[in-house]
Amino acid sequence: MYIEVVSTPPGHAPEWVRDAMIGIQIKSAHDQTVTMPTINSANAPKTRLGQWLYILQGKAEMRTGYVVHANELLGLLLIKSQAAAEWCLENTPHMAKEGQMFMLDQSCCRKVYAH
Secondary structure (H helix, E strand, O other): OEEEEOOOOOOOOOHHHHHOOOOOEEEOOOOOOEEEEEOOOOOOOOOHHHHHHHHHOOOOEEEEEEEEEHHHHHHHHHHHOHHHHHHHHHHOHHHHOOOOEEEEEHHHEEEEEOO
16 A cells, blocks of 8 residues: 655654655555554664663554655655755664664555555
8 A cells, every 4th residue: 555645744853854755655564554652763772672672661652654664765755855864864874774664643644545
């Protein structure tokens, strides 16, 4: 399923970075929304073990949204706004790692089409 970001996603990145995501269409990793514990990417531990410990300590926030591959989102953001993508790479470099996932809140997205 593909989704489109239709409004500014919530988050800790500056509003201009989150605004740059509006209009991006991206494939969701699942065929529906997912509710799961999430970690603020700006404050996230950099390793998978650290992320699991963060979740087990109850520091994660439960959210519902669409899970996407973070490096795909960064690539699409780069096409749309080089400055926004550079901000993400400088402030959350771990998001560019292969296999890293990112959740876009359900409230800021719409389904575009199933594939």
